[in-house]
Amino acid sequence: MKASLLIALLAFVSASANAAGGAAPQKAEVCAACHGADFNTPVSEDIPRLAGQYEDYLARALADYKLGTRKNALMSGQTEGLSAQDIEELAAYISGLPGDLKIIPLHRFVR
Numbered sequence: 001m002k003a004s005l006l007i008a009l010l011a012f013v014s015a016s017a018n019a020a021g022g023a024a025p026q027k028a029e030v031c032a033a034c035h036g037a038d039f040n041t042p043v044s045e046d047i048p049r050l051a052g053q054y055e056d057y058l059a060r061a062l063a064d065y066k067l068g069t070r071k072n073a074l075m076s077g078q079t080e081g082l083s084a085q086d087i088e089e090l091a092a093y094i095s096g097l098p099g100d101l102k103i104i105p106l107h108r109f110v111r
Contacts, residue, residue: 024093027086030078031094040100052099059091 028039031050036042039051050058064070066079066087082090 023086024089027082027090028093031090034074039094039097049099049101050094051097052101053095055091055095058094059087062087062091 032039034043034047035050040049042049061070062079062082063084065072065075066082068076079087
């Protein structure tokens with residue numbers, strides 16, 4: 001009885017996790033074409049590294065590209081078909097990847 005209950009609970013938790021972000025890795029494959037398979041090695045210096053970036057920043061950037069308040073023809077096209085849930089799942093997935101983001105020292109801005 002306990003074993004059956006444990007198996008049912010594990011199946012539920014696994015299904016919930018897949019429903020929450022299970023599609024994100026598949027959707028992120030399109031993004032990886034430019035941002036790199038690990039989201040840390042983009043194909044060009046003009047394309048940002050995203051792995052490990054703050055989740056709220058990624059979600060806002062994607063939403064802004066979709067709305068057109070942030071301008072980039074390629075990104076606007078890529079985000080056009082994303083739902084709000086897609087954006088949240090992608091942001092959560094990419095922010096959870098190990099990253100090598102460069103932090104710009106404050107002294108470069110303060111004189």
